[in-house]
Amino acid sequence: MRKPATFMKGCLLLALFWGGAAGAHRVKLFAAGEGDRISGYAYFPGGARAKDCLITVYAPDGAKLGETRTDSKGEFSFRTDRHCDHRLVLDAGDGHRTEFTVSADELGPGLPVGGTDAPVTPPTIRPLGRRSAAAAPSPAPPGDLGKLLDRILARRLRPLEERLDRYEDRVRWHDVIGGIGYILGIAGLYVLLKSGRRSPAN
Amino acid sequence: MHIAEGVLSGPVVGAGAALTVAGMAAGLRQMDMDRVPRVAVLASTFFVASLVHVPAGWSSAHLLLNGLTGLILGWAAFPAIFVALLLQALLFNFGGLSTLGVNTADMAIPAVVCGIVFGHAIHTAPIRWTFLLGFVCGSLAIVLAGLLTATALTLSGKGFRTAAELILAAHVPIAIIEGLVTGAVATFIRRVRPELFERPPWRQES
Numbered sequence: 270m271r272k273p274a275t276f277m278k279g280c281l282l283l284a285l286f287w288g289g290a291a292g293a294h295r296v297k298l299f300a301a302g303e304g305d306r307i308s309g310y311a312y313f314p315g316g317a318r319a320k321d322c323l324i325t326v327y328a329p330d331g332a333k334l335g336e337t338r339t340d341s342k343g344e345f346s347f348r349t350d351r352h353c354d355h356r357l358v359l360d361a362g363d364g365h366r367t368e369f370t371v372s373a374d375e376l377g378p379g380l381p382v383g384g385t386d387a388p389v390t391p392p393t394i395r396p397l398g399r400r401s402a403a404a405a406p407s408p409a410p411p412g413d414l415g416k417l418l419d420r421i422l423a424r425r426l427r428p429l430e431e432r433l434d435r436y437e438d439r440v441r442w443h444d445v446i447g448g449i450g451y452i453l454g455i456a457g458l459y460v461l462l463k464s465g466r467r468s469p470a471n
Numbered sequence: 472m473h474i475a476e477g478v479l480s481g482p483v484v485g486a487g488a489a490l491t492v493a494g495m496a497a498g499l500r501q502m503d504m505d506r507v508p509r510v511a512v513l514a515s516t517f518f519v520a521s522l523v524h525v526p527a528g529w530s531s532a533h534l535l536l537n538g539l540t541g542l543i544l545g546w547a548a549f550p551a552i553f554v555a556l557l558l559q560a561l562l563f564n565f566g567g568l569s570t571l572g573v574n575t576a577d578m579a580i581p582a583v584v585c586g587i588v589f590g591h592a593i594h595t596a597p598i599r600w601t602f603l604l605g606f607v608c609g610s611l612a613i614v615l616a617g618l619l620t621a622t623a624l625t626l627s628g629k630g631f632r633t634a635a636e637l638i639l640a641a642h643v644p645i646a647i648i649e650g651l652v653t654g655a656v657a658t659f660i661r662r663v664r665p666e667l668f669e670r671p672p673w674r675q676e677s
Contacts (some may be wrong), residue, residue, distance in 0.1 A: 295473065295475060295565055295566075296475075297566060333491055341519045346487075360478070361637070362629065362630075362633050363624070363634055363637035363641070364472070364473070364474035364475060364478055364619075364620055364623075364624055364634070364638070365474075365475055365478075366475040366476070366477055366478045367475065370590065371483055442561065445518075445519060445522060447516045447562065448515075448518050448519075448555075448558045448559075448562055449518065449519070449560055451554075452511055452514045452515045452518060452555065453511055453515070455481045455554055456507050456508065456510065456511035457515075459502075460504060460507050461505060462561060463504065464504070
């Protein structure tokens, strides 16, 4: 089996160089909150956007808040009237499913707090250049300024979050090589165990 | 084709696990020492093939090479595909650990069926038919795997037509590419090492 094995190795190497991108093994969801709006998109890492997929939105207590669908570009956007973590569940219908949680911190402070037992936590912004009273929560800036800061920060941070998200699920080649190593190792271990079991009988 | 965590219902997960355990038992029994390197090479090929992504316009899918795996390994395709899927789930988050049984069965059953049928056919048919038989083996294994995946989703309460349409539409280019790859490899092996092909159990040598 020398020649076919060499051929297979060739195929493997070809696949390694060719397969620069990962395909639709799974679907990913990215979302961010801004004010009372949650928007984002769904995509297959390294591949196409996930079009016309159902996204169901849940509150932390499991209550269903609503549904939305991704458009032809895989994007979605909806307004929320609750200030709580939003768990977004996407089902692509072909066995791919994923979740993404938009934390309550990302949403505007003006929203009513979701869930009856959740404590009201107004966002606290520490004033700059003051070292005293670090432990005491400083009063929130006037509502308008707070909202403005939130909006600006959300807009500035979003590209970074998107990049981080994409970076996270890049298929890394050392993982691929590692995987092949594991397979060869498992095969070796199997042979070792089998031969070990056989030798006392001999 | 890698069904994610949380999509399937409990009974389907259980049935998939049971099928995979049975298939693994059959595969391991056939896997004598001489076959282990072969199984490892094809498990690696299967493991890497899933990273080759083929854009299909409306969706994107990846190679599987389950037909080729079955053609050369027969029942031993079960352990090979199981190990490859386990590592894909652990390293890349493809599929999930709870759905490992269903995913293995979905891809390995077509591999074994096509491998035994077409391995036998390639042995008995004239050599000029080898490419065509290999092509059909590779393509059919993909289509059957898609149908099994759609069935698993249907049994978990999804619409079969939607699932089947989504999966099969995305896998048309894959089926063609895998047909070509399997056909080419089959032609090559038939010429240099014809005994590598899986033979039906009633035609095993030794």
